[in-house]
Amino acid sequence: MIIGYLGKNSQFRFFCRLARGLPPAGAVRKATRRQGGYHPPMFSYRHAFHAGNHADVLKHTVLIAVLRHMVQKDAALTVFDTHAGAGLYRLDGDYAQTSAEAAEGFLKLVAAKPAEPFAPLLQDYLDLVAGFNKQGSHKVYPGSPFIIHQVIRERDRDKLKLFEIHPTDTKTLTANIAQLEAGRQIAILREDGFEGIKKFLPPPSRRALVFCDPSYELKTDYGRTVVMVADALQRFVTGTYAVWYPIIPRPEAHDLPKKLKTLANRAGKSWLGVTLTIKSSKLLQDDAGEVIRPGLPASGMFIINPPHTLKVGLQKAMPQLVELLKQDANATFTVESGG
Ligand SMILES: C[S@@+](CC[C@H](N)C(=O)[O-])C[C@H]1O[C@@H](n2cnc3c(N)ncnc32)[C@H](O)[C@@H]1O
Numbered sequence: 001m002i003i004g005y006l007g008k009n010s011q012f013r014f015f016c017r018l019a020r021g022l023p024p025a026g027a028v029r030k031a032t033r034r035q036g037g038y039h040p041p042m043f044s045y046r047h048a049f050h051a052g053n054h055a056d057v058l059k060h061t062v063l064i065a066v067l068r069h070m071v072q073k074d075a076a077l078t079v080f081d082t083h084a085g086a087g088l089y090r091l092d093g094d095y096a097q098t099s100a101e102a103a104e105g106f107l108k109l110v111a112a113k114p115a116e117p118f119a120p121l122l123q124d125y126l127d128l129v130a131g132f133n134k135q136g137s138h139k140v141y142p143g144s145p146f147i148i149h150q151v152i153r154e155r156d157r158d159k160l161k162l163f164e165i166h167p168t169d170t171k172t173l174t175a176n177i178a179q180l181e182a183g184r185q186i187a188i189l190r191e192d193g194f195e196g197i198k199k200f201l202p203p204p205s206r207r208a209l210v211f212c213d214p215s216y217e218l219k220t221d222y223g224r225t226v227v228m229v230a231d232a233l234q235r236f237v238t239g240t241y242a243v244w245y246p247i248i249p250r251p252e253a254h255d256l257p258k259k260l261k262t263l264a265n266r267a268g269k270s271w272l273g274v275t276l277t278i279k280s281s282k283l284l285q286d287d288a289g290e291v292i293r294p295g296l297p298a299s300g301m302f303i304i305n306p307p308h309t310l311k312v313g314l315q316k317a318m319p320q321l322v323e324l325l326k327q328d329a330n331a332t333f334t335v336e337s338g339g
Contacts (some may be wrong), residue, residue, distance in 0.1 A: 037100045044171070045215040047085040047126055048095035052102030054142040054325050055299040057109060058276045059244045060319065061125040061299045062310070063211060065240055067151040068124070069307035077156045077204035079148050082193030082212045082228070084162040086172040087145040101295070102141065104278065105325065110138055112324045118147045119317035134185035144211060145173060149180065154223060158185040159205060163193030174272050181248055202236035213244045229304070233267045240305045246297035260302045261338070267304075270339035275300035279327035297330070311337050 003324045021281065050056065054266050070262070072078055091102045110126060111186050112323060113228065116125065131141045142150070163176070164170045170190040173257045189196055210232060214221040222245075229241055264271035277298035284292040303310065318333035325331070 008150060010056065019138050024272040036073075043045075045217040046095060047143065047215070048089050048093070049099040050101050051089035051096055051143065052091055052106035052277050053296070054101075054105040054276060055244070055246070056141075056297060057105045057321070057325070058274070058299055059301055060129075060144070061121050061321075062242065062274065062303070062314070063144060064125055064128060064151060065121050065154055065310055065313050066209060066240060066303065066307055067148065069309055070207070070209060070240065071153055071156075073150060073205050073207070076151060076159060078159040078161070078200070078203040078205045079152060079156070079162075079318050080193075080197055080200065080208065080210045081144050081148060081162045082197055082210065083214045084145045084164040084169075084173055084188075084193075085213075086164075087143050087162075087176040088132075089141045089143060089207060094292075104295075104327070106141060107329045108326055109321075114320060114324060116320070118306055119313075121313045121317040122320060126319070128139075131334070139262045143165055145177065145186075145211060148211070149177075149182065149186070150193045154182070157182040159203070160185075161197075161200060163189045163258070165190065165192055168288060194224045197228065197229065198235070200312060206208070206238070207330050208236065209240045209242065211242050219250075220251060222256050225256060226263070228258060230263050233263060233269070233304070237267055237269065238305065240300060240303065240307075242306075243305045244301050246296055247275060247277065247300055248296070257300060257302045260304065264304045264339050268339070269305050272303045272306040272337040273300060273334070274298075274303075274312055274318065274319065274336075275334045276321060276325075277330060277332050278322075278325045282331040306337070311335060 036279065050051050052300050067079070089268070091107065092215060096102055101294060106129065109122070117123070129142060131150070132146070141270060148160060149157065162173065164173050170188065174188050177186050212225060212228065225243055229243065232239065232241065243260060246253055261271055261273070275298060279294055279297045281294060281297040284294065286292055314335045318335055322333050
């Protein structure tokens, strides 16, 4: 049970209702054409297509683990989600069914019968997602805003700040959050998260997590992530920064964790990098000679000022995650730390 004021079944109906608030794919395409003022290349990225994929499994497992540690200290905690998305997703909805990405991620994990019990970080992730669903059902998938809301303490909910720039996702996120008891306390900012965060740093609480999860659909997102973290470290060097990035054959993607590592080392701060690869990135051909794109093969999280418990937790979780999500012999993981 994750929300105290709702019973298990009504809680399930509650989250289904919220998640159903996502517009059908056709409506999104219409909205895209109508709103000419918005940055055009960004329009095609909708996280609803990707919800629950292997990248979400990695990033949300790490997000939960980082937050669990941070809420143990008595001091107030501020959380920034610079790229929040819509907040809740239906895995049986139009978007998710079109891409079927959750089948390679969360749904595969939840259906797995591991030889050993799930590692604690994975069990915690699975339990948290299960709390949004009726027992045995896996229709609702929480995005980072709802995951964060779930883990932080009630008294810190007025210090949760969600940035989302896409008009449709902002609307859906606002509607979803509004129905939470703490809805009015949570700040939803329809603005550029890279820029918008500056005015909040350092936060009065002096303890904060900055979770940065861009879509990287624009090549400039890689550089903007580095600039944002560099600027944020100057304003607030003791903050914890958690950045997700895709591992794809593109120089900017390979450079991003290296640049973040350099920033952490220069600031004299500890860091942790974790990657998950589930398959080869090579293009394949089907029997008719058509090229099959493999989809996203791998992704990583880079954390500056990570909790000291994170490395050990990930060293237990990652071999199991690879074993359960692997699609070919290229599946692997790395966990590195320094500083
Ligand atoms: C990968 S999704 C976020 C998923 C979410 N963090 C989660 O884990 O559930 C990236 C989101 O960032 C939004 N976005 C893109 N550029 C942005 C920007 N500059 N500032 C804020 N949001 C942005 C996109 O509309 C999209 O919803």
